[in-house]
Amino acid sequence: MANAKRKPLIAGNWKLHNNHFEAIALVQKMAFSLNGADFDAAEVVVLPPFTSLRSVQTLVDGDKLKIGYGAQDISQHEKGAYTGEVSGPMLAKLGCSYVLAGHSERREHHNEDDAVVNAKVKAAFANDITPLLCLGEGLEVRKAGDQVAHTVAQLDGALKGVTEEQARRLVIAYEPVWAIGTGEVATPDDAQEVCAALRVRLGELYSPEASRETRILYGGSVKSDNIAGIMAKSDVDGALVGGASLKADEFVKLVRFREQS
Numbered sequence: 001m002a003n004a005k006r007k008p009l010i011a012g013n014w015k016l017h018n019n020h021f022e023a024i025a026l027v028q029k030m031a032f033s034l035n036g037a038d039f040d041a042a043e044v045v046v047l048p049p050f051t052s053l054r055s056v057q058t059l060v061d062g063d064k065l066k067i068g069y070g071a072q073d074i075s076q077h078e079k080g081a082y083t084g085e086v087s088g089p090m091l092a093k094l095g096c097s098y099v100l101a102g103h104s105e106r107r108e109h110h111n112e113d114d115a116v117v118n119a120k121v122k123a124a125f126a127n128d129i130t131p132l133l134c135l136g137e138g139l140e141v142r143k144a145g146d147q148v149a150h151t152v153a154q155l156d157g158a159l160k161g162v163t164e165e166q167a168r169r170l171v172i173a174y175e176p177v178w179a180i181g182t183g184e185v186a187t188p189d190d191a192q193e194v195c196a197a198l199r200v201r202l203g204e205l206y207s208p209e210a211s212r213e214t215r216i217l218y219g220g221s222v223k224s225d226n227i228a229g230i231m232a233k234s235d236v237d238g239a240l241v242g243g244a245s246l247k248a249d250e251f252v253k254l255v256r257f258r259e260q261s
C-alpha cells in the first residue's frame with residue numbers, strides 16, 4: 001500500500017452462494033468480529049446474489065453496520081422487456097454502493113463483451129453506483145506474455161465515453177482468469193505489473209488525479225495466507241475475494257491483512 005489516500009477495499013464476491021437466511025447469518029458473523037479499527041483501516045464490502053440484497057440491506061440499515069454491499073451484475077437497460085434482468089434504478093433503491101461489471105464469469109458464461117461491459121459501467125454511474133470493473137487475461141494470453149496489452153485493451157473498451165469525474169470514482173479489479181477459483185494465485189509481482197500498467201493507462205486516458213485516486217484491486221485465489229504479500233505492492237489497493245469470502249473468520253482475517261504474515 002503505497003498511497004495513503006487510497007483506502008484499502010476488501011470485497012467479497014459471494015457468486016452463486018448463500019440464500020437470504022445464509023446471507024444474514026454470514027453478515028452477522030462478520031459484523032460480530034469486525035470492530036471500528038477494522039473499518040478505519042479498510043472498506044469492507046459484500047456482493048451477495050440479488051435474492052439476498054434486500055435482507056442484507058435490512059440488516060445493515062437496522063444495525064447501522066459499516067459493512068457496505070453491492071450486486072454482482074447490473075442490466076445495461078433501465079426498464080422494459082428484458083426478462084430476468086435487474087436494473088440500476090432497482091439496485092440503487094436497495095442501497096447498493098457497488099456493482100461488479102465485466103467479471104470473467106459473466107464474460108465467459110454470458111458472452112459479455114467489452115461493449116456490454118461498457119454499457120454496464122455507464123448504467124452503474126448513471127445510478128450513482130460505483131462499478132467494480134473486472135479485467136484480466138486467460139492462461140493462453142499469460143503464457144504468451146501479453147497480459148498487460150490484453151488487460152489495458154479491456155480497460156479502454158470498458159471506459160469508452162466514461163468521464164474523468166466518473167473514472168476517479170471507479171474501482172478496478174485485476175483478476176487473471178487462470179487464478180480464479182484455482183488456488184493458483186498470481187505472485188505479488190504479477191499483480192503489481194498489471195495493476196501498475198492499468199494505473200499508467202488511467203493517467204493517459206484521463207489525468208494524473210484519475211491515475212492516483214482510482215483504486216485497483218487484485219482478485220484470484222486470495223486467502224489469509226497470501227494477502228499480505230499482494231497488499232504490500234504499491235499499486236494494489238485491495239482484494240476482490242471469491243471463495244475465501246464465504247467464511248466469516250477467513251474474511252475477517254483478510255480485512256485484517258496487515259496482521260497476516
Ligand SMILES: O=C[C@H](O)COP(=O)(O)O
Nearest residue numbers: 013180181220221242243
Ligand atoms: O470475484 C472474485 C474472483 O473471481 C476470485 O475468486 P476466488 O477468490 O474464488 O479465486
